[in-house]
Amino acid sequence: MQRNKWIGWILILLVLAGCSAKNQGPTEVPLPYYNQADFTPEWIERSSASGLHAIGDFNLTNQLGEPVTRDSLLGKIYVANFFFTICPTICPRMASNLDRVQQAYLDDDQVMLVSHSVMPWVDSVAVLRDYAAQRGILSHKWLLLTGDKKQIYQLGRSSYFADEGFGKSVTDESNFLHTENIVLIDPNMHIRGVYNGTLPLEMARLIEDIEKLKREQSAT
Numbered sequence: 001m002q003r004n005k006w007i008g009w010i011l012i013l014l015v016l017a018g019c020s021a022k023n024q025g026p027t028e029v030p031l032p033y034y035n036q037a038d039f040t041p042e043w044i045e046r047s048s049a050s051g052l053h054a055i056g057d058f059n060l061t062n063q064l065g066e067p068v069t070r071d072s073l074l075g076k077i078y079v080a081n082f083f084f085t086i087c088p089t090i091c092p093r094m095a096s097n098l099d100r101v102q103q104a105y106l107d108d109d110q111v112m113l114v115s116h117s118v119m120p121w122v123d124s125v126a127v128l129r130d131y132a133a134q135r136g137i138l139s140h141k142w143l144l145l146t147g148d149k150k151q152i153y154q155l156g157r158s159s160y161f162a163d164e165g166f167g168k169s170v171t172d173e174s175n176f177l178h179t180e181n182i183v184l185i186d187p188n189m190h191i192r193g194v195y196n197g198t199l200p201l202e203m204a205r206l207i208e209d210i211e212k213l214k215r216e217q218s219a220t
Contacts, residue, residue: 031184031212034191037161046216054189055159060116060147063128064139068114074189077213078112079206081182081197082162084119085131090180094197095135098182102142104207110217111210113142116156118177120146153177160191182206186213 032041035053044052057070079101083091098113105111117123123131128144131137137144145152156162162179184193184206193209195202 028212028215030216031186031192031209034161034183034194039161039194046220049188049190052190055185055191056155058147058151058155058159060145060152061125062139063125063132063137063144065125068143068145070189073112073114073185075187076112077110077187077210077217078114078185079182079210080114080116080160080185082116082118082156082160082177082179084117085123085127086119090198094180094182095137097197097200097203098142099136100200100203101207101210102138105210106138106141110214115142115144116152117144117146118152118156120149120152184209184213187217 030043030046032043033049033052034040035042055070055073059067059069062068079098081094081098083094085091095115098115101111102113117128123144123146125146128146132139132142132144156177156179160181160183162181162183163177180197182195182197182202183191184195186192192213193206195206
């Protein structure tokens with residue numbers, strides 16, 4: 001009889017332990033870091049994240065004629081891409097897809113969108129301002145950047161690993177820079193996600209990953 005009593009208590013404890021584990025839910029897999037031009041994902045403990053690849057310094061101008069630097073975005077979660085206003089093919093699709101992200105985070109100061117023009121000799125501040133008005137791009141949420149071509153191309157290739165030749169690390173700097181990649185940058189300026197900007201489904205994944213980053217930041 002005593003033996004049956006102990007067995008009963010053990011079964012109760014096992015059931016309670018199972019319920020507790022169920023309520024806790026599965027452990028969330030953190031987003032990887034991307035430190036190379038071939039976008040090989042690396043899962044690294046945050047405590048070991050110092051010394052990783054990060055977005056370099058820059059000094060560009062937005063659609064309002066205001067300066068935007070690396071420090072302007074430090075501490076933010078932001079989504080970055082490259083485009084030009086007269087692009088007839090993938091850029092309009094990317095802009096439409098990114099608008100979904102803009103709408104999702106209209107009132108969230110922690111999240112920004114940043115689009116760099118790869119034709120700054122065409123995309124002046126005035127052109128970018130008109131483009132923003134036509135597409136409903138809001139300056140407090142979505143920055144359209146122009147500036148020195150050499151700086152933009154260096155930033156694109158060295159910091160964002162952006163190029164039409166996917167994963168190509170050595171490129172003649174005179175070649176035109178264009179990519180359909182959208183990258184997710186964390187508050188410490190590390191690349192944490194890469195997405196095909198022409199696919200609406202990829203924007204759903206991007207939004208999920210932004211939420212992961214926000215939870216990661218709130219846990220610190």
